[in-house]
Amino acid sequence: MAVTPSAPRLRDADKSQLVILSAAMDEFSQYGYAGARVDRIAERAEINKRLIYYYFGNKDELFLAVLERTYADIRAAEQALHLDAMDPVEAIRQLVSFTWHYYLEHPEFITLVNSENLHEARHLAGNERVRELQQAYVKMVQGILERGAATGAFRKGIDAANLCITIAAVGFYYLSNQHTGRAIFGHDFTRKSALAARLQFNLDTVMRLVLRHPEQAS
Amino acid sequence: MAVTPSAPRLRDADKSQLVILSAAMDEFSQYGYAGARVDRIAERAEINKRLIYYYFGNKDELFLAVLERTYADIRAAEQALHLDAMDPVEAIRQLVSFTWHYYLEHPEFITLVNSENLHEARHLAGNERVRELQQAYVKMVQGILERGAATGAFRKGIDAANLCITIAAVGFYYLSNQHTGRAIFGHDFTRKSALAARLQFNLDTVMRLVLRHPEQAS
Amino acid sequence: MAVTPSAPRLRDADKSQLVILSAAMDEFSQYGYAGARVDRIAERAEINKRLIYYYFGNKDELFLAVLERTYADIRAAEQALHLDAMDPVEAIRQLVSFTWHYYLEHPEFITLVNSENLHEARHLAGNERVRELQQAYVKMVQGILERGAATGAFRKGIDAANLCITIAAVGFYYLSNQHTGRAIFGHDFTRKSALAARLQFNLDTVMRLVLRHPEQAS
Amino acid sequence: MAVTPSAPRLRDADKSQLVILSAAMDEFSQYGYAGARVDRIAERAEINKRLIYYYFGNKDELFLAVLERTYADIRAAEQALHLDAMDPVEAIRQLVSFTWHYYLEHPEFITLVNSENLHEARHLAGNERVRELQQAYVKMVQGILERGAATGAFRKGIDAANLCITIAAVGFYYLSNQHTGRAIFGHDFTRKSALAARLQFNLDTVMRLVLRHPEQAS
DNA sequence: CATGAATGAGGTTTCATTCAT
DNA sequence: GATGAATGAAACCTCATTCAT
Numbered sequence: 001m002a003v004t005p006s007a008p009r010l011r012d013a014d015k016s017q018l019v020i021l022s023a024a025m026d027e028f029s030q031y032g033y034a035g036a037r038v039d040r041i042a043e044r045a046e047i048n049k050r051l052i053y054y055y056f057g058n059k060d061e062l063f064l065a066v067l068e069r070t071y072a073d074i075r076a077a078e079q080a081l082h083l084d085a086m087d088p089v090e091a092i093r094q095l096v097s098f099t100w101h102y103y104l105e106h107p108e109f110i111t112l113v114n115s116e117n118l119h120e121a122r123h124l125a126g127n128e129r130v131r132e133l134q135q136a137y138v139k140m141v142q143g144i145l146e147r148g149a150a151t152g153a154f155r156k157g158i159d160a161a162n163l164c165i166t167i168a169a170v171g172f173y174y175l176s177n178q179h180t181g182r183a184i185f186g187h188d189f190t191r192k193s194a195l196a197a198r199l200q201f202n203l204d205t206v207m208r209l210v211l212r213h214p215e216q217a218s
Numbered sequence: 219m220a221v222t223p224s225a226p227r228l229r230d231a232d233k234s235q236l237v238i239l240s241a242a243m244d245e246f247s248q249y250g251y252a253g254a255r256v257d258r259i260a261e262r263a264e265i266n267k268r269l270i271y272y273y274f275g276n277k278d279e280l281f282l283a284v285l286e287r288t289y290a291d292i293r294a295a296e297q298a299l300h301l302d303a304m305d306p307v308e309a310i311r312q313l314v315s316f317t318w319h320y321y322l323e324h325p326e327f328i329t330l331v332n333s334e335n336l337h338e339a340r341h342l343a344g345n346e347r348v349r350e351l352q353q354a355y356v357k358m359v360q361g362i363l364e365r366g367a368a369t370g371a372f373r374k375g376i377d378a379a380n381l382c383i384t385i386a387a388v389g390f391y392y393l394s395n396q397h398t399g400r401a402i403f404g405h406d407f408t409r410k411s412a413l414a415a416r417l418q419f420n421l422d423t424v425m426r427l428v429l430r431h432p433e434q435a436s
Numbered sequence: 437m438a439v440t441p442s443a444p445r446l447r448d449a450d451k452s453q454l455v456i457l458s459a460a461m462d463e464f465s466q467y468g469y470a471g472a473r474v475d476r477i478a479e480r481a482e483i484n485k486r487l488i489y490y491y492f493g494n495k496d497e498l499f500l501a502v503l504e505r506t507y508a509d510i511r512a513a514e515q516a517l518h519l520d521a522m523d524p525v526e527a528i529r530q531l532v533s534f535t536w537h538y539y540l541e542h543p544e545f546i547t548l549v550n551s552e553n554l555h556e557a558r559h560l561a562g563n564e565r566v567r568e569l570q571q572a573y574v575k576m577v578q579g580i581l582e583r584g585a586a587t588g589a590f591r592k593g594i595d596a597a598n599l600c601i602t603i604a605a606v607g608f609y610y611l612s613n614q615h616t617g618r619a620i621f622g623h624d625f626t627r628k629s630a631l632a633a634r635l636q637f638n639l640d641t642v643m644r645l646v647l648r649h650p651e652q653a654s
Numbered sequence: 655m656a657v658t659p660s661a662p663r664l665r666d667a668d669k670s671q672l673v674i675l676s677a678a679m680d681e682f683s684q685y686g687y688a689g690a691r692v693d694r695i696a697e698r699a700e701i702n703k704r705l706i707y708y709y710f711g712n713k714d715e716l717f718l719a720v721l722e723r724t725y726a727d728i729r730a731a732e733q734a735l736h737l738d739a740m741d742p743v744e745a746i747r748q749l750v751s752f753t754w755h756y757y758l759e760h761p762e763f764i765t766l767v768n769s770e771n772l773h774e775a776r777h778l779a780g781n782e783r784v785r786e787l788q789q790a791y792v793k794m795v796q797g798i799l800e801r802g803a804a805t806g807a808f809r810k811g812i813d814a815a816n817l818c819i820t821i822a823a824v825g826f827y828y829l830s831n832q833h834t835g836r837a838i839f840g841h842d843f844t845r846k847s848a849l850a851a852r853l854q855f856n857l858d859t860v861m862r863l864v865l866r867h868p869e870q871a872s
Numbered sequence: 873c874a875t876g877a878a879t880g881a882g883g884t885t886t887c888a889t890t891c892a893t
Numbered sequence: 894g895a896t897g898a899a900t901g902a903a904a905c906c907t908c909a910t911t912c913a914t
Contacts (some may be wrong), residue, residue: 032252033253034249035250035251050885054899055884056882114332115336125397127401132910165399174387177331186352187353197377201384256908268912473904475905486908490878553831554765556833560833567840602808602824604856613767616778619784634819637813645862692887698881704896704897706888
């Protein structure tokens with residue numbers, strides 16, 4: 001008479017932490033920090049609620065852990081592109097495209113970042129890890145811009161930080177505001193054709209911004 | 219029974235509703251929908267909590283009322299610019315600049331819109347009023363683009379809706395993400411010099427996107 | 437078919453507060469601050485738990501309210517004795533006797549004070565009200581001592597504050613430690629004969645302390 | 655396999671028990687029984703929490719172990735004074751002084767005893783060990799009183815048990831209530847001068863109580 | 873029209889204790 | 894003998910909302 005234990009006792013600290021972190025990411029991204037419920041995170045993770053506090057201290061620290069992993073993930077994906085080794089024009093195209101698809105496939109990134117901004121980044125404030133990751137990223141983009149300027153393909157003097165922001169903005173905003181967008185524009189922002197058109201529009205926008213001779217953009 | 223007829227007298231009821239709406243806007247924009255507290259709204263408005271329910275039904279309906287007014291306000295400000303009567307190139311410049319300054323001076327707009335998107339626009343879904351306002355806006359931008367294309371200043375075939383989105387995006391994203399931005403970039407996004415540089419960067423971005431000969435952009 | 441409402445809705449703010457305060461005094465005195473349960477206080481008071489927070493903020497503030505009332509009560513009872521108008525020797529006798537009987541009839545006073553001391557008086561620290569009450573009390577005892585010294589009945593130079601403390605101590609300690617006392621002495625400290633003997637012992641102790649000719653003490 | 659035979663080697667088990675007991679005494683005396691946390695005891699002892707349950711069963715039994723040791727300690731210190739061999743007058747003086755200094759140097763005794771009384775001595779009830787210790791103590795004091803009465807220095811018929819209680823009371827109460835004392839009297843009970851004055855006051859009180867000719871007290 | 877009093881449900885967190893190795 | 898992982902129960906407190914006047 002085999003018995004199916006109602007909840008598998010893991011006895012695996014690392015796995016439990018990962019399971020909690022993953023469930024927390026889902027919950028926080030769906031409801032934001034304030035709307036997220038620790039109870040639901042425990043349910044999603046199928047672990048005892050108490051364990052969340054055992055490993056992460058409290059809701060705030062759990063949220064921070066989620067944020068840190070979120071930023072680490074996107075930067076890791078970026079680095080896997082090896083944009084440094086690419087032709088500058090192609091590198092910028094790839095970056096716009098990558099950013100767009102990353103946001104599309106990781107909607108949790110958008111809601112988490114928005115939620116953290118609503119709270120004036122109080123979890124992330126002073127955090128060293130995410131800052132180092134970001135600085136490496138901006139430096140890499142700056143390298144691309146300089147190489148492109150050297151070949152004459154790019155304009156000179158483009159600010160790398162603001163370019164990074166704009167590349168993010170044109171994708172992030174479109175997807176972040178897709179629901180109010182649907183309500184006020186009256187059509188679905190995530191139709192296949194709409195998505196394709198938006199990516200093309202963003203590529204145009206960014207390439208025209210960096211190229212010396214934008215007519216070659218499209 | 220003295221009455222002061224010269225000033226348009228608000229009845230107490232109307233006044234209470236306005237006071238509540240204003241307090242609710244502050245609270246919702248500061249904490250988001252989930253983080254907002256009905257108690258605090260009553261405190262801010264210096265009225266009895268029960269009145270909120272009397273006039274607005276519940277928290278959801280109050281949030282919707284705030285959103286409707288928020289969208290009405292920004293569209294009213296836009297219309298006051300009379301971009302229709304302007305030279306197309308100047309009109310687009312003005313629109314980028316206006317949008318930027320409006321977000322800067324109305325930070326509540328940003329957090330309210332983000333909060334509504336977190337909730338998948340469930341308050342705004344199917345709302346006719348905001349949709350009509352938005353359509354008028356896109357149509358006006360389309361008019362500008364057509365006039366600019368006719369004079370040869372603008373490229374042809376630019377999608378008005380996506381342009382509207384991009385004009386919003388490059389300002390909205392920068393300000394919406396100012397707190398995580400400060401945390402990960404390590405500097406204050408709202409320094410006077412940073413704000414000025416960003417506006418200039420956005421003007422460049424948009425003008426290069428629409429003009430046929432972008433070298434005339436700056 | 438008459439229905440007996442499960443909980444009477446009071447709609448009487450003052451009464452509700454008094455009921456809560458009284459229930460809280462019982463609970464805190466029985467279990468101490470840490471052992472007391474807000475839930476049980478609500479049950480004792482037969483009110484909704486939420487109302488406790490509505491009127492008193494939190495457990496700490498409720499405890500402070502209980503303490504303040506406790507000190508006010510004992511001082512009020514003391515003042516009702518009108519010791520000022522009494523013969524000094526009789527006044528001290530009365531004070532010892534009153535203190536003893538007050539502790540006996542108000543065991544909650546003892547546990548509340550002990551509990552507050554365990555917490556290093558963090559609720560009472562800096563509290564003006566109890567301090568004023570105490571100062572009036574010490575001043576009154578000082579008056580008695582001076583009058584007694586003037587008539588030659590009392591020794592001179594007795595410190596009023598230390599006398600107050602000792603009058604309290606010999607009663608308070610006996611009753612406060614009655615349970616460990618029973619365990620280690622092996623007899624019931626609250627037997628009628630034991631109580632009478634203790635009061636007499638305390639009268640002896642204090643009168644011998646203050647009188648110039650103690651042989652007249654008993 | 656080096657062994658250091660000169661120093662009495664504690665087995666790990668004994669050592670762990672002592673470490674736990676010591677940590678538990680600190681924790682219980684600081685927070686009382688209800689406020690004490692098993693987790694913190696484990697932290698203080700720098701051992702695994704499970705060991706506490708292994709050696710002591712549960713929180714209640716651990717508290718009892720602490721109490722037993724506490725009473726054993728004070729009685730052991732008393733016996734080291736050898737009051738039996740002393741002049742009766744000097745013996746009582748020494749006892750008052752010893753008791754005072756013991757409480758001063760062992761504040762944990764006070765809070766532990768208070769905490770146990772709050773719980774109506776349910777841990778100590780029926781405990782043989784502490785009772786035997788106490789009876790030996792009272793008997794010793796009775797011996798002193800009889801010797802003093804025989805020399806004519808002391809009054810006759812003084813109840814030894816009540817004298818023991820009073821000697822304890824005048825010191826214990828002052829120190830136990832030092833925090834509320836500070837709050838309501840408005841000065842620090844533990845100032846050097848205040849402590850010295852209190853000891854002198856207590857010596858006066860007790861000597862006047864026992865001597866036939868109290869004018870020789872001070 | 874307005875208000876202070878009241879509430880059930882549910883929020884985060886803490887606790888003593890036990891399990892599995 | 895020793896330990897990190899895990900847990901059910903219950904703690905304090907908060908929330909949107911309704912009641913009674």
